[in-house]
Each structure stands twice: as C-alpha cells, then as structure tokens.
Amino acid sequence: MLVDAIVEAIRLAVTRIPDDVVSALSEAHAREDNEVARFNLENILRAMEIGKDGLVPVCQDTGTVTFFVEAGVGSPFLGEVKGWLVEATKRATEEIPLRPNAVDVLIGRNSGNNTGKGVPVIHWELVQGDAIRIAVLPKGGGSENCSALAMLTPSEGWDGVKRFVVERVKECGGKPCPPVILGIGVGGGADYSLLLAKKALLRRVGERNPERRIAKIEEEVLEEINALGIGPMGMGGKTTALDVKIEVAHRHPASFPVALVFQCWANRRAFVEIKPDGGVEVWQ
Ligand code: SF4
Incomplete structure (x- = not known):
C-alpha cells in the first residue's frame, strides 16, 4: 500500500540522521578542542546511533x-x-x-x-x-522559533542579508540546538522567501548553490557564523553551523526580502x- x-x-526521517549530517558532525568533533563542545557533540552522535539501531526518534x-x-x-x-x-x-x-x-x-x-x-x-x-x-x-519547534524575516531595502543588499543573518544567529544563541543548518531565502515576497529558506534545508550538507556567486556568499556566511563561538548547544566551541544554504528568486524593485529558517542538529x-x-x- x-x-x-x-x-x-x-x-x-525521524530515526536516522542522513550520512552527510553525521559526517559533518563527526568532522566538527574531530577539529574541536573545547572539552564541553566535544562532550556535546559526542552526546549528539550517540543519540544518532541509538536512534538508528533502535529505530527510535x-x-x-x-x-x-x-x-x-x-x-x-x-x-x-x-x-x-x-x-x-x-x-x-x-x-x-x-x-x-x-x-x-x-x-x-x-x-x-x-x-x-x-x-x-x-x-x-x-x-x-x-x-x-x-x-x-x-x-x-x-x-x-526549538529551531523553528528562531526563524525570522526581514524586508530589507534594496540599498542594504547582500551586506544587509549577512548582517541580518549573523545578528539573528547571535540573538538566538543555543536556543535552536546548534550546530544548526541555516536555510536562507532571498527575493520573491515575504511568503516566498520563507518557503525558499525552508526548502533549502533539504539540500545535503556541503552541497553549494550552483550559482558560483551565491555559493561564495554561503561560504562567507558560514565562516562568520562559526567565528561567533556559540558552539554545540550554545556552550561554546568552533562549530555553530554545519552549513548555510541560500536559495533566491527575483525580487520587486522596491523590496529585498530575506528569510532565515534554522534547522537544529536533528x-x-x-x-x-x-x-x-x-x-x-x-x-x-
Ligand atoms: S534538537 Fe531540534 S527537534 Fe530536538 S529539541 Fe532541539 S530544536 Fe527541537
């Protein structure tokens, strides 16, 4: 049937975290030297093993x-x-x-x-x-609660997008259960940018936007986010985000919508x- x-x-979906996410978390663990962050990442990786073996969420x-x-x-x-x-x-x-x-x-x-x-x-x-x-x-719900929308002016442009995203991640700290994956939708209208941001979360970790200039912005935002030091579960460390995904649509000449949707380590x-x-x- x-x-x-x-x-x-x-x-x-609820019992087995995809391999690309597990690998990204394992790599984050390998490069981490903060003890608390390592401990948090170990706990996350253990929860994934239990879910996978026991078929429990x-x-x-x-x-x-x-x-x-x-x-x-x-x-x-x-x-x-x-x-x-x-x-x-x-x-x-x-x-x-x-x-x-x-x-x-x-x-x-x-x-x-x-x-x-x-x-x-x-x-x-x-x-x-x-x-x-x-x-x-x-x-x-914890990660969804940090979602946000900004209707920037066109003159704020991509610098404005970066500022908005970094400020929002800072404001949310450990609430969305980091390391997070950030979906960012730029353009369209208020509604469509949010849809693009959520849909972006379906892309594999490490999969860049095929448009080279957008891929570069994804990497720059990721670097800025991880420089914040929020770390796993907000308790400090090198990895606050595993990846940043940007999707775009054409915009109205007077608008520059940017939507941000958080996805937690799960x-x-x-x-x-x-x-x-x-x-x-x-x-x-
Ligand atoms: S890991 Fe994700 S789903 Fe679980 S409590 Fe945190 S935000 Fe909610």
Whole structure:
C-alpha cells in the first residue's frame, strides 16, 4: 500500500540522521578542542546511533510533519496523495510513535495525531512527468522559533542579508540546538522567501548553490557564523553551523526580502517517489 511507503519515509526521517549530517558532525568533533563542545557533540552522535539501531526518534520533539511534493502532472495518483499524506501522518504518530505536535490555536487542544487545520504542512509544486516525489521534513519547534524575516531595502543588499543573518544567529544563541543548518531565502515576497529558506534545508550538507556567486556568499556566511563561538548547544566551541544554504528568486524593485529558517542538529529528511505503476522508492 502506498501509505506504508510514506509512513516508512517518516520513520526513516525521524530515526536516522542522513550520512552527510553525521559526517559533518563527526568532522566538527574531530577539529574541536573545547572539552564541553566535544562532550556535546559526542552526546549528539550517540543519540544518532541509538536512534538508528533502535529505530527510535533521535529527539523527543519529532517536529511538525512537513511535506514538499513535486507532483508530476501525468501521475494517476494526483487526486489521492493529500489523503495518503494525512493518513500516513496519523499512522506514523501511533506506530513510530511521533510526539503529538498539532495544537488548536484558539482552544489550545492537541489533536493527538499531528493532523489538524493546515497540518501536516504540504507544499505543492506541479512538474512535468508521471511520478510524484515527496520530501519529508520533520521540523522541530526549538529551531523553528528562531526563524525570522526581514524586508530589507534594496540599498542594504547582500551586506544587509549577512548582517541580518549573523545578528539573528547571535540573538538566538543555543536556543535552536546548534550546530544548526541555516536555510536562507532571498527575493520573491515575504511568503516566498520563507518557503525558499525552508526548502533549502533539504539540500545535503556541503552541497553549494550552483550559482558560483551565491555559493561564495554561503561560504562567507558560514565562516562568520562559526567565528561567533556559540558552539554545540550554545556552550561554546568552533562549530555553530554545519552549513548555510541560500536559495533566491527575483525580487520587486522596491523590496529585498530575506528569510532565515534554522534547522537544529536533528537535521531530518527523507524522500519517497511514487511511480505511475504504483512502485515506490524510499531514500534519504
Ligand atoms: S530544536 Fe531540534 S534538537 Fe532541539 S529539541 Fe527541537 S527537534 Fe530536538
């Protein structure tokens, strides 16, 4: 059943941190000489081992279940996918289990199954082809709380982007559970820059933006962030961020939107592809 594959992808995302993230954390541990930072990184790496071996979530906050769907216009399953994503979220909450994280904003009641008005969060993009590709991004609350948007003036430009990002990271300190990965969306409008920033978190650690000038800015921001010395869990050290990912869109002549979305060390993701014959592939 195709819902099983989506449940499997959610399980993979919350229990197993992708290899590129584990390698980046191990490298951070190897170059660290601050004892407290080394200890924090060891604990993080241990939590990942336990999650992987025991198939238990690597963090108690299993996040808001968020899907990015690239829906091939020729897929015979277009009309059914939304129902499957909701059902898979309910089943994953019970079977893995996930922490129930969907609260009614008016009465404060938790739905108990991670579904409700607007959740799971589903972002849709129609693409050519007949396959449906779904990215699962469980998003923890601690890191999400540090997200921020600035509507810069065009004259502030890229220097303004850097200033805004570095100031916000400083302000948040240990709250987003560093080492973090930063998704930065520049351009579009307020809404689209935030979407770009979150989607950027799906890229592998070390994968640079294909546009050379943006890739260079990613590296410069990463260097500035790590020079802050906030360190793992905010207790000092060389690695505050594992990576910085920038995505861009054209902007209005009068606006320079910049959105910043934090992802904590529990940088979780998984993918499912549903083929037109009903075959599925799940990977990280
Ligand atoms: S921010 Fe991330 S690591 Fe920290 S508690 Fe939330 S999910 Fe867990």
